Each structure stands twice: as C-alpha cells, then as structure tokens.
Amino acid sequence: MYHDVHELNFSKIKTYLECPLLYKYKYMDGRKEGLVPASSLGVSIHRALEEYHRNSNDPSELLAYYDDCWLGAGYKSAGEQMEYYLKGQKMLERYAEREYERKTSVDSTEREFIFQEGKWTLRGKIDRIDKHPDGSWEVIDYKTGDDIDFDAQITDSLQLGIYAVGAQRAWNLKKGKASFYFTAFDKVVSAPFESFDAKAIVDKFIEVGEKIEAELFEPDLTHCQQCAFRNRCAQSACPDPEPDGPDFSGNNPA
Ligand code: SF4
16 A cells, blocks of 8 residues: 655544554555444535535535435444434534525635645645635534534644645635534534644644654554454454444445
C-alpha cells in the first residue's frame, strides 16, 4: 500500500492520536475498519446531501436523494437497517426544513484543500462551503453521530481548526467561519476563522507527522474498547467476546 509519510489530513491525525498502532494498521498495512451502523448511516447522509446540493434547490427532493444514496452495508439485520434508515430520515426532514429558510448560497460540496508547510502537505475535504449575503464564507462539516460533547470548545477542535486554516491558506478566504452541523440534533455550532490558533493547529499536525515519520507505533490501550480492530489486534486490551462484533467485511466505500 502506498503511504506518503509527509501527507497529513485530519483522519490520519485523529487515528494516530487514538492509537499509533491503529494508524499503522489502517494507513501503512492497508487494513480496513469495515462499516458499523453509525458509520454506514453517516456515509448515506453525506452522499445524499452532496447529491442534493449539487443537483437540486428543492428541499422537497432531499428524501428522494436519501433513498437513491442509501447504503445497506454494515447492518446486522433488516430491522437494524430500518431503525437507522428512519433515524437518518428524521435528520434529513429537519435539514430540509432549514433549507427553506437558508439565506446563504451553497458554493461547493466535498471540496478539497491542500497547502504546504515545509516538507509537509496538509489536505482535507470539506462537506459544504457557503457564501453569505455579506460576502463572508462558511465551511461546514456534517456530524451525523449522536455521541456529541456539546461542552467541548469548538475552537479546540483540530478538525474544524484545520478546515479554517485550509480555507484561508489554500483558497484565500479572508472572512468567514467554520461550523459543525450536528444533523442528529438539528444544531449548528460555529466559530470565526480567526478564533482558531492556526499556528498551534499546524504545529500539532506536524508533531504527529514527525512521530509517524519516526515510525513510533506504540499501542494506546485506552482506545481498545472503541476500536474496530479490538478482535483482530494482538495487543488489544479488550477483545470482544461477542461473536457479532462490527462488520469487518472491508466493504467500506467511504
Ligand atoms: S485494539 Fe487497542 S492496541 Fe490494537 S489497534 Fe485498537 S486501540 Fe490500538
């Protein structure tokens, strides 16, 4: 598997911070995490919103895009699939209601940024970029999960931070904000670009990049309980005794 050690993105950094060994499994050995219901629903919703914003301005069509984009992988039964389908439907019904009142124009979706910092290439893909009537910009990341810590400071988010930095450095967007759109809660939380500490964010990426470059892949056992590899990892602190763990089929289109 090709692995460019000097190319960094948020998913890589997040994985390394969760467990360096997990990073090695995913990005150097090419092992697949597989889909579980929450991640499969996330793929369906992201796909539906991308297609909707690319092709339609009519919120009444959003659920039809959801049906077209629905991904049935990662569920253990038809009943579980239906349960998650209905969850997603509820999220998108509320999303469509907001669409009728939206004052911004959607400039682009799934847009990639890339910029250099010395020998490091930092890149990312942003779900949606809006332009406001006053000329300012908003970069938006959809969060479809329901395990959100709303007490966390949004300006501490490495993900939103690198998006704010990327929008400014790669696209030269001067004025704007970065937002998480929590679809399960119908809630948007934003912070202006300048409220993120750009230097600290880039430094953090590079600090992790240097550890990857040095091939420091010590396991972090505090993450095992949530890890998709807990049944297949020799270092796992908590192999799951249940036979029906996450779907490791490798059928992950994301
Ligand atoms: S099971 Fe534990 S040690 Fe193994 S990759 Fe996952 S988090 Fe790391």
